[in-house]
Amino acid sequence: MMSETILRGLRERDPRGIARAISLVEENDPMADEILSSLDDSLVDQAMVLGITGPPGAGKSTLTDRIISRYRSLGKRVGVIAVDPSSPISGGAILGDRIRMMGHALDKDVVVRSMATRGRLGGLCAAAGAAVRILAGSGCSVIIIETVGVGQSEMDIIRLADITALVLAPGLGDDIQAMKAGLLEVADILIVNKADCAGAETLAMDMESIAREGGKEKDRVNVCMTVASEGRGTDELLAAIETVDISHRETGERRTRREKAYDLEVLDWALEMIKPSIIEKIEKWDHVRKGAPRLQAARLLGQE
């Protein structure tokens, strides 16, 4: 498929064209740059990018499904990038497939793309950023990035979002506690899902107090209670998202985040472009693997 064909496919919202365009990015194909350069930047500017993160078991996928349905009922075309911790070799695309199966399979205005975090050619952040652009270019006015919010690179992806919602649920165990603090820092909206389960109120209070300790002003902590399995709380959540969106537009926060996100993508690409030459140098280099690796790196780069 030529880039012109793919670009027409994007304009015509052809699922195959969209899938092909994102694959080109993932394959580091130079044609991807042509496509990304030819996209309508105003569509990218206008789209709202919503990050949904949280630990496994919090109900992110079910909640995402509810959010998709709600935006669809408002007539919006929705793109979903499901960042999938599994490998492309032996399983990938499971989260994405699951969402697809959950009721939007026949809806051409819901475009789901899953991205594996492992076995990648390029940087995850760079690829996800490109996918956001492509989805926006194909007319998606809402783009959801869903990640299991744990790893370092997953946190970087969340920085691509205009608005970030952190989903937690009661009863997820102790490890979750350790994650919360880090995630709360980046969240604009805190969602307590499974709000009908024991411990939900305590969790909500807990989250509010951690968020405040982390330096957030009280009026910036938005806590939403949801029961995604029954669709409860989705309206309130969408209202909260809209409130944050308006506030971010008014204060300039939205623009600031977009600029930071763009530069993060540039950095990610730059590092990816430099990486192969360093790997090649290391492979060709007859070095003794002893002592401080940083000194070896300095020697390698000639910065000794």
Next chain:
Amino acid sequence: MMSETILRGLRERDPRGIARAISLVEENDPMADEILSSLDDSLVDQAMVLGITGPPGAGKSTLTDRIISRYRSLGKRVGVIAVDPSSPISGGAILGDRIRMMGHALDKDVVVRSMATRGRLGGLCAAAGAAVRILAGSGCSVIIIETVGVGQSEMDIIRLADITALVLAPGLGDDIQAMKAGLLEVADILIVNKADCAGAETLAMDMESIAREGGKEKDRVNVCMTVASEGRGTDELLAAIETVDISHRETGERRTRREKAYDLEVLDWALEMIKPSIIEKIEKWDHVRKGAPRLQAARLLGQE
């Protein structure tokens, strides 16, 4: 504290010296290189580095605690690097602290260091690698790296280990499914913890079949059933670890992994050394944030 004092502290197994040395690495202090260069390489070579990974809620910390106790009863000094997904700003060190509290607090031959994945100056892989060296240099013959096995950088850390054990438990929900495939590829030993719970046998069979599909030969799939809360299965697990260790030494796999791990650290340091100059370039660069970020990166690097 001067590097000579710190080095003496390491030799004398002084907890403050060890803590200071790892902090110097995390702070990118040049003194860290002096210390790392002066360590006894044979201690680093001899230590066994065991990676323990798995999703939140699988019981990794309890199991790690059991493994520590067992190695302690064999007279071994044990180091633990707990990679903590929370942030150092508002909470960090929770996993590490928890392990410390669990019965080894007064034991000077159990050294626990937690490392946050976020808000870092340097690369996580580089820092964890240095911590392994420092712990080995302070006489730890077993070094456990515990991570929540989800993110990309966390997977890289696991590549620092000589032997990797993946801990799963029944009833952790659907998201876990998505992680398993990717994690199984790197695991030498599969642990089904909470083996007294419903679904444990099914999970064990499931894991074996995914591992085999992923290309592992049947005789290389080691599945251990444990109930860490009661200490059940720990002996069998240690036996499995020893079997894998002996096999890796005989086949040369251990040496191969060590060399790869070393080069991975060098790569991580090299990228970290290059990163600030790229960030500075991006910051100083009067660029229009539109179009393909990869082209902007190429322009920035002069590779257009």
